[in-house]
């Protein structure tokens with residue numbers, strides 16, 4: 001079975017053709033247009049700018065994804081239509097959470113295509129898509145239930161306990177900033193370009209030892225909650241006290257900051273796995289692209305006889321393939337008239 005998947009919840013416009021066959025999700029094509037360079041100039045995402053770019057790119061992105069997957073080259077809209085009609089069984093789309101203008105671009109385009117071509121629509125929660133990125137290119141039974149899901153993206157930080165597909169409970173999440181947001185906001189204070197996660201990782205990896213220490217908020221609380229907004233205050237105080245920081249010292253700040261964020265993520269995720277007797281931990285979201293985090297979590301999980309799994313790095317950050325993966329493994333089409341973009345969508 002093949003799905004066209006569409007993701008436009010934040011700054012990316014992404015379309016994929018994803019297939020489920022022989023117990024495995026494969027990506028046939030994945031095309032992502034990003035307006036990140038535009039947002040780098042403003043130091044963050046301006047929602048209206050993001051949506052305007054998505055309106056401009058959504059059809060081109062879909063056509064390109066179809067072109068790459070089609071059995072013959074597309075030369076016209078008619079070719080694209082017949083590829084959709086004959087080679088695609090359903091359309092999956094992110095309907096939340098995210099920026100309302102951006103979500104509407106994907107959702108309304110999907111409804112139109114679905115209506116015209118009579119294809120079922122599967123609306124997907126973007127956050128669950130991040131976890132299901134782990135199913136791409138893996139045999140389904142490699143991922144053993146029950147598992148703990150850790151979502152660490154630019155807007156969300158959540159821990160979930162999954163008994164099986166569609167049967168999960170939310171264990172906890174951030175009370176304020178998300179883990180990725182903590183990277184981005186403190187990165188801005190350090191004059192790093194947006195999004196700051198990759199550069200902070202890179203700078204942190206150049207440091208072997210530092211005396212700088214930032215607190216890992218609520219690390220000792222007996223719950224699965226997180227709080228990262230206090231880190232901004234700590235980093236800002238440090239910058240005020242050290243106005244002329246050398247590059248070496250800036251790297252040390254990055255190292256200490258990354259450690260403070262990861263220590264609490266590691267501790268609570270591993271504790272959740274133990275408490276719920278899970279031998280598998282799935283991680284998803286942009287912060288899951290961090291190699292240092294991957295290495296430490298893998299090692300610590302093994303020490304408690306569990307496996308930490310991550311998506312391939314290109315599927316950790318926003319992409320349509322993860323939306324297709326979720327839709328094919330939780331195939332629940334909904335009438336187009338009942339689907340609405342929901343910027344506040346969470347875990348019902």
Ligand code: KG4
Pocket residue numbers: 010152153154155156179180181183184195196197198201285286287288289290291316317318
């Ligand atoms: O999942 P994502 O692509 O978008 C959202 O759904 O939010 O996540 C983007 C976030 C940004 O905050 C970015 O700084 C962070 O992921 N990120 C990283 C790394 N790569 C991206 N954080 C830490 N280390 C990285 N290598």
Ligand code: ZN
Pocket residue numbers: 126130153154285286317318
């Ligand atoms: Zn995301």
